[in-house]
Amino acid sequence: xxxxxxxxxxxxxxxxxxxxxxxxxxxxxxxxxxxxxxxxxxxxxxxxxxxxxxxxxxxxxxxxxxxxxxxxxxxxxxxxxxxxxxxxxxxxxxxxxxxxxxxxxxxxxxxxxxxxxxxxxxxxxxxxxxxxxxxxxxxxxxxxxxxxxxxxxxxxxxxxxxxxxxxxxxxxxxxxxxxxxxxxxxxxxxxxxxxxxxxxxxxxxxxxxxxxxxxxxxxxxxxxxxxxxxxxxxxxxxxxxxxxxxxxxxxxxxxxxxxxxxxxxxxxxxxxxxxxxxxxxxxxxxxxxxxxxxxxxxxxxxxxxxxxxxxxxxxxxxxxxxxxxxxxxxxxxxxxxxxxxxxxxxxxxxxxxxxxxxxxxxxxxxxxxxxxxxxxxxxxxxxxxxxxxxxxxxxxxxxxxxxxxxxxxxxxxxxxxxxxxxxxxxxxx
Amino acid sequence: xxxxxxxxxxxxxxxxxxxxxxxxxxxxxxxxxxxxxxxxxxxxxxxxxxxxxxxxxxxxxxxxxxxxxxxxxxxxxxxxxxxxxxxxxxxxxxxxxxxxxxxxxxxxxxxxxxxxxxxxxxxxxxxxxxxxxxxxxxxxxxxxxxxxxxxxxxxxxxxxxxxxxxxxxxxxxxxxxxxxxxxxxxxxxxxxxxxxxxxxxxxxxxxxxxxxxxxxxxxxxxxxxxxxxxxxxxxxxxxxxxxxxxxxxxxxxxxxxxxxxxxxxxxxxxxxxxxxxxxxxxxxxxxxxxxxxxxxxxxxxxxxxxxxxxxxxxxxxxxxxxxxxxxxxxxxxxxxxxxxxxxxxxxxxxxxxxxxxxxxxxxxxxxxxxxxxxxxxxxxxxxxxxxxxxxxxxxxxxxxxxxxxxxxxxxxxxxxxxxxxxxxxxxxxxxxxxxxxxx
Numbered sequence: 074x075x076x077x078x079x080x081x082x083x084x085x086x087x088x089x090x091x092x093x094x095x096x097x098x099x100x101x102x103x104x105x106x107x108x109x110x111x112x113x114x115x116x117x118x119x120x121x122x123x124x125x126x127x128x129x130x131x132x133x134x135x136x137x138x139x140x141x142x143x144x145x146x147x148x149x150x151x152x153x154x155x156x157x158x159x160x161x162x163x164x165x166x167x168x169x170x171x172x173x174x175x176x177x178x179x180x181x182x183x184x185x186x187x188x189x190x191x192x193x194x195x196x197x198x199x200x201x202x203x204x205x206x207x208x209x210x211x212x213x214x215x216x217x218x219x220x221x222x223x224x225x226x227x228x229x230x231x232x233x234x235x236x237x238x239x240x241x242x243x244x245x246x247x248x249x250x251x252x253x254x255x256x257x258x259x260x261x262x263x264x265x266x267x268x269x270x271x272x273x274x275x276x277x278x279x280x281x282x283x284x285x286x287x288x289x290x291x292x293x294x295x296x297x298x299x300x301x302x303x304x305x306x307x308x309x310x311x312x313x314x315x316x317x318x319x320x321x322x323x324x325x326x327x328x329x330x331x332x333x334x335x336x337x338x339x340x341x342x343x344x345x346x347x348x349x350x351x352x353x354x355x356x357x358x359x360x361x362x363x364x365x366x367x368x369x370x371x372x373x374x375x376x377x378x379x380x381x382x383x384x385x386x387x388x389x390x391x392x393x394x395x396x397x398x399x400x401x402x403x404x405x406x407x408x409x410x411x412x413x414x415x416x417x418x419x420x421x422x423x424x425x426x427x428x429x430x431x432x433x434x435x436x437x438x439x440x441x442x443x444x445x446x447x448x449x450x451x452x453x454x455x456x457x458x459x460x461x462x463x464x465x466x467x468x469x470x471x472x473x474x475x476x477x478x479x480x481x482x483x484x485x486x487x488x489x490x491x492x493x494x495x496x497x498x499x500x501x502x
Numbered sequence: 503x504x505x506x507x508x509x510x511x512x513x514x515x516x517x518x519x520x521x522x523x524x525x526x527x528x529x530x531x532x533x534x535x536x537x538x539x540x541x542x543x544x545x546x547x548x549x550x551x552x553x554x555x556x557x558x559x560x561x562x563x564x565x566x567x568x569x570x571x572x573x574x575x576x577x578x579x580x581x582x583x584x585x586x587x588x589x590x591x592x593x594x595x596x597x598x599x600x601x602x603x604x605x606x607x608x609x610x611x612x613x614x615x616x617x618x619x620x621x622x623x624x625x626x627x628x629x630x631x632x633x634x635x636x637x638x639x640x641x642x643x644x645x646x647x648x649x650x651x652x653x654x655x656x657x658x659x660x661x662x663x664x665x666x667x668x669x670x671x672x673x674x675x676x677x678x679x680x681x682x683x684x685x686x687x688x689x690x691x692x693x694x695x696x697x698x699x700x701x702x703x704x705x706x707x708x709x710x711x712x713x714x715x716x717x718x719x720x721x722x723x724x725x726x727x728x729x730x731x732x733x734x735x736x737x738x739x740x741x742x743x744x745x746x747x748x749x750x751x752x753x754x755x756x757x758x759x760x761x762x763x764x765x766x767x768x769x770x771x772x773x774x775x776x777x778x779x780x781x782x783x784x785x786x787x788x789x790x791x792x793x794x795x796x797x798x799x800x801x802x803x804x805x806x807x808x809x810x811x812x813x814x815x816x817x818x819x820x821x822x823x824x825x826x827x828x829x830x831x832x833x834x835x836x837x838x839x840x841x842x843x844x845x846x847x848x849x850x851x852x853x854x855x856x857x858x859x860x861x862x863x864x865x866x867x868x869x870x871x872x873x874x875x876x877x878x879x880x881x882x883x884x885x886x887x888x889x890x891x892x893x894x895x896x897x898x899x900x901x902x903x904x905x906x907x908x909x910x911x912x913x914x915x916x917x918x919x920x921x922x923x924x925x926x927x928x929x930x931x932x933x934x935x936x937x938x939x940x941x
Contacts, residue, residue, distance in 0.1 A: 230896040233888065237846060240885075244852045247751055252860030263702065264695045316682055411672060417679045425687030450675075453668065461665040472924055474906050480934045486907050487925050494918060 137435055138299070141444070149288065153353045153362045156287070157277055161199075164273035166441045168195055168265055170432045175261040178426055179254055186246045187255065191262045193239050198266050201232035202274040208473075210281060211355050272449060275456040282459055284364070285349040289340055289401055290455045293408035294447045296335045301328030301413075317420045320413070329409035336405030337398050344372045344395040371397045371463070400463070407454050412447045419446035572870055573734070576879070588719065588788045588797045592712055596634075599708035601876045603630055603700055605867045610696040613861055614689055621681045622690065626697045628674050633701050636667035637709040641716070707884060710891040717894055719799070720784040724775055724836055725890045728843035729882045731770045736763030736848075752855045755848070764844035771840030772833055779807045779830040806832045806898070835898070842889050847882045854881035 148159055172191050208225045224231065247255055280287040305324030313320040343349045351366040374393045384390060419442065423429065430439030475483060583590050607626050640663070659666065682690055715722040740759030748755040778784045786801035809828045819825060854877065858864065865874030910921065930936075 227896050229892050233892045237885070237889075240853075241846070241849050244751070244849050244856065245749075247852075247856045249750070252856055256857060256860045260695060260699045263699055267698065267702070314680075315684070316679070411676070414676050414679050417682075418675075421679065421682045421687055422691060425691045450672070457664050457668045461662050471906060471909055472921060475925060476928065478906070480932070483925075483929060484934055486910070487922075487929060489907055490910055490918065490922055490925070494915075494922060 141435070142295075149284070153280060153284065153364070156280060156284075160273050160276055160280075163441055163445065164199075164269055165195070166434070167269045167445060170434075170440045170442050171265045171269065172262065174426060174428060174431065175258060175265075177428075179257055186242075187258050190239060190243055190246070191258070193242075194236070194262055194266060195270070197232065197235045197239060198270045200235065201228075202270065204228045204232065206274065206277060206281075210353075268449070272452045275452045279452065279455050279459065281353045282463075283350050283352050285340070285343050285397070286455060286459060288343065288349065289336060290404050290408065290451050291448060292339055293332050293336050293401075293405045294412050294451050297328045297332040297405075297409045297412060298447060300331040300335075301325060301409075304328055304331070314417060316417050316424070325409075325413070329406070332409045333402055333405040336401040336408075340398045340401040341395065344368075344397050350397075371395065371400070400458075403458065404455065408447075408451055411454070412451055415449035415451075416447045418449070419443070576870070577730075584719070584723065588715060588799070591715060591719075591722070595708050595711050595715070598876055598880065599634075599704050600630070601869070602704045602880060605869075605875045605877050606700045606704070607697065609861060609863065609866065610693060610700075614692055621677075622693050625674060625678055625681070626693070628677075629671070629697055629701060630705070632667065632670045632674060633705050635670065636663075637705065639663045639667065641709065641713060703884070707887045711887045714887065714890050714894065716788045717898075718785050718787050720775065720778045720832070721890060721894060723778060723784065724771060725839050725843065725886050726883060727774060728767050728771045728836075728840045729847050729886050732763045732767040732840075732844045732847060733882060735766040735770075736760060736844075739763055739766075749852060751852050751859070760844075760848070764841075767844045768837055768840040771836040771843075775833050775836040776830065779832050806830065806835070835893075838893065839890065843882075843886055846889070847886055850884035850886075851882045853884070854878070 148155055176188075204225065205228070208228060243255075243259060276287065279290070301320070301324040303324075304327030305319070305321045308323040308327065309321035311322040312318055313322050313325055347366065347368060348364045350368050350372040351364040353362055353364055354366075355361075356363045372395055374395060376391045377394050378391055379387060379389060419431075423431070431442035432440030434440045435444065475486065478486070583594050607623075611623075639660070678690070678694060711722065714725070736755070736759040738759075739762030740754070740756045743758040743762065744756035746757040747753055748757050748760055782801065782803065783799050785803050785807045786799040788797050788799055789801075790797055807830055810831060811826045812829050813826050814822060814824055854866075858866070866877035867875030869875045870879065910918065
């Protein structure tokens, strides 16, 4: 162990405390982290060379933020298929970033087998999840093509066999002096898969429910990030949590109200368009995705009575709103209250492993994970919310399950359904 | 003291360790396995009675006898619980799951010296509770359908089950974030990840075991017995004939044991399923009878459990002398199960051996004298339960009809009508339903 004079100890302490206060300081005392290189494009560097360091950073972040938001809008315009591809790319990049951190922590680049195994497990889990989604949504397409049909019928078995192969390869690759390291990387890979891959698939499920369920949550989290930052910048005084010294209560509360308002407005604008509110479906005849349907109840204007308290303030007696806007309040509240915990989790993680950012992909912002850490819990929440309060089960999936039952079970279900329809809906069948 | 540079260096090391525990962990992680300090050897927890009875014999035979007696004791307990029924089995599985979780978490505490983080022990158990609540809620809702329909409060819990489970989990997650203490970040993240991986391993497996159990006790008994048989048969074959080592990870395993164990397990599974398939008690899916408020296993045995004539292939005809043989179709499946138990099951054992070597422990715990902890007995079962479940869903069982019906009734009326029309056309096409005059 290197001999270190007492001064560096206090430097260590100081650096640890004021870590995220100074953005210009990228070196930490103590264990050697990966220093963040400045990869701002030359263009920007030259244009902003005159400004002071603080404002320069502000401008870089601002420009990149606008660039990312514009990119987001373009992708939305391009449609669900492109969105799915983008989600998958983001997922792979996040996985890569976290695994790289693991390699740096454990200096395990010398275990070449293990890098292959990590990517193999990523492939297996993705194959499993995509197979489940594809079978549900592309049901008719799958039934038509013979090889796809077999793949989908024995999907779980095939996925399990693939995973088992990876597991056995891991066991066979255990090397005598590196057991602990290998188990650590195995655990690290699995936890990363649990976090990254499941979230991205829930996002895709939400997307298929209707693009509004994808856009509104993500925008709320982004808005909360930006608003909390602004409110903190102008009014920030009381620190929120020791973990992230830059967050303040003023930013938190201001961000909350701004996000709820933003969510209400954004959902109002989006609910008017069918391309956002309709579930994404795969049209067998045109072999493309279509978003065309009769808008459900959620997206039809309704009259709501304003509670007396607000009537005096606002001056209206009733207001025409979409029911979805009420749901958007729930989504925005979650984004502002619990979403930041995802950010604190990531901050704690970065402090635990003494890294400033997950990676250097985006200049001024860090890695992809840095941008998506607050989204972490949002996707799961939206999915659980939809499953619990909005959507019922998927009818085509039910038909699919029905077709695999025995004839007597099929008949029993059919008769029960018939009786139910005659009874409840007063239909004559 | 100041004359001794090495002494001062050590003192400073101590100091620095106190200042930032996370720093110390970096070295812990990167050290070679051989540098890791050993965990103290397990204490001998053999009961006094056995010790006195076997005091005469030599150490090797004494160990053999202890293991043998305990093996018989465990097998007898297993039979007793089977006799007592499915509910007791469920409780047993739950008990084993909790004990396995406890054993693995304790190892984690010892590795990271994290007994001083009291918050974290509560959090680990809290997460165990959440995940169990989620899984039991999903299974219970399916199988206790009629029981649940009658009670209002349960209805609410079932309808919003996922939301409630997620909220509970989130509460734990937020508590974790709020409990992050300045100098212990890395430690806490490690324990968080350790807990989650342990949950992934133990809790999901145990729930798959219970789902297999509800499919029919034979789906629970045959796989577990095959793994146990493979363990014992491989040990015995290795003991008498063992010569070629199988894998560097477990020097005591041999190829002769592996192959001999494989064949005897397949044979055992074959014979065992023949006997079990005859009794309704083992073969029928477990159902909950709302009138008697008990579990019943009574049904018309499915095709799998009815004797069929199979023609023996010509090769075997010469050997056996029979032309046809009466077998249960299930016995074919049992061959698949036993094959998996003998070929892939041991990988679970190697995984556990590697784990024990990585963390320098001899056994997971000292619960069972002569055998070690509960995890030591169940490490080979690790993959078996998942395999059986995947096997059942892929090749045997279709989806649960009552679940399909329940979901159908939740749909919107227009969707129900569409589904109704699709089903009707399908049934008419297949000839199951006679086309009505109204069309």
